[in-house]
Amino acid sequence: xxxxxxTLITGASSGIGATYAERFAGRGHxxxxxxxxxxxxxxxxxxxxxxxxxxxxxxxxxxxxxDELATVEARLRDDATIGILINNAGVxxxxxxxxxxxxxxxxxxxxxxxxxxxxxAAAAPRMAKAGEGAIVNIGSVVSLAPELGMSVYGxxxxxxxxxxxxxxxxxxxxxxxxxxxxxxATRTEIWERSGIDVDTLPEVxxxxxxxxxxxxGFDRRESVTxxxxxxxxxxxxxxxxxxxxxGDIRQAQVAERYRVTV
Numbered sequence: 001x002x003x004x005x006x007t008l009i010t011g012a013s014s015g016i017g018a019t020y021a022e023r024f025a026g027r028g029h030x031x032x033x034x035x036x037x038x039x040x041x042x043x044x045x046x047x048x049x050x051x052x053x054x055x056x057x058x059x060x061x062x063x064x065x066x067d068e069l070a071t072v073e074a075r076l077r078d079d080a081t082i083g084i085l086i087n088n089a090g091v092x093x094x095x096x097x098x099x100x101x102x103x104x105x106x107x108x109x110x111x112x113x114x115x116x117x118x119x120x121a122a123a124a125p126r127m128a129k130a131g132e133g134a135i136v137n138i139g140s141v142v143s144l145a146p147e148l149g150m151s152v153y154g155x156x157x158x159x160x161x162x163x164x165x166x167x168x169x170x171x172x173x174x175x176x177x178x179x180x181x182x183x184x185a186t187r188t189e190i191w192e193r194s195g196i197d198v199d200t201l202p203e204v205x206x207x208x209x210x211x212x213x214x215x216x217g218f219d220r221r222e223s224v225t226x227x228x229x230x231x232x233x234x235x236x237x238x239x240x241x242x243x244x245x246x247g248d249i250r251q252a253q254v255a256e257r258y259r260v261t262v
Contacts, residue, residue: 005083005133006055008032008076010063010119013040016138016183017088019211021048024084030055032082034072035089036062063089063115064107073122080130085123087116088138093153105152112156117163124171131175136218137164139182141226157182161224168223177221181214184228203228 007024011017013035021031025048033041038060045056059075061068076082090112093100120135127133142150143157164180171178185204210227217225229235 003081004029006030006032006079006081007084007086008034008059008072008082008123009086009088010034010072010115011089013037013044015207016211017086018044019207020086020088023211023215024086025052025054025056028052028054029084030057030081032057032059032075032079034059034061034063036060063119064110069115069118073118076119076122077126080126082123083127083132084134084136085119086136086138087119088136089115090138090156093150096149097151100152108152109156112153113159116160120163120167124167124176127176128171128174133175134177134179134218135167135171136179136181136214139164139180141182141184141228143182165223172223179214179218179222180224181217182224182226183210183214 004027007020007029009017009020009024009031012021012031012033014037017033017035021033021044025031031045031048031054033045033056035041038058041058041060045058048054049056059072061072063069063072076085091108093108116137120137123133123135127135137160139160140154140157142148142154143161146154148154161180161182164178168178183205205228213227214225217227224235224239226235
């Protein structure tokens with residue numbers, strides 16, 4: 001019998017992370033659950049152990065704190081049983097760009113980009129050496145839409161998308177699968193924590209439905225999964241257009257419209 005890889009999930013105490021924990025435990029994977037709220041992690045772990053019988057470790061950590069982030073990085077580097085990383089921990093944005101404090105901006109960027117990147121970087125070399133593994137980075141459709149007015153948050157999620165695509169190109173040939181998941185608004189606690197009333201949002205997806213869709217993409221080995229996108233060819237067209245642009249921007253001379261005439 002093949003032993004399934006352990007799955008490490010960040011932001012696992014509630015919402016998307018907790019749902020991923022339920023789904024992977026239901027598939028028979030052992031878990032390492034990471035979040036700040038130890039009590040909620042322990043309660044989730046106890047319930048899933050009883051329901052599924054899988055082995056579950058709880059690793060409380062605030063990923064914006066260097067020492068605590070380093071502890072999770074060490075676990076990813078050293079624990080060869082961990083074959084799947086769900087990079088889910090993140091925070092949303094409340095208010096416009098000029099309403100953000102420098103401290104809130106720093107925390108958002110630290111959690112949504114720096115911590116996510118460092119955890120992926122901790123896991124990737126070991127997985128690449130083994131020739132197998134999976135890294136799932138949770139982004140957002142906001143990364144595609146500055147018009148939605150969540151400038152800093154959207155920028156961090158655009159980073160996640162770009163990083164995931166680059167990682168996929170580099171790590172895919174080495175046997176490591178990388179998936180970017182781009183949810184739309186999903187009914188989780190992230191909104192309340194950010195001062196946003198989720199009931200004021202026009203369309204909100206159930207978290208279980210979102211994660212189940214993301215796992216369909218995971219099983220199909222999609223590089224980018226957008227659960228709310230009904231017309232898949234629109235993403236294909238956007239990505240094909242972007243790739244076609246690459247030939248146009250590899251030029252030694254500036255475009256004619258920018259030439260200075262004397």
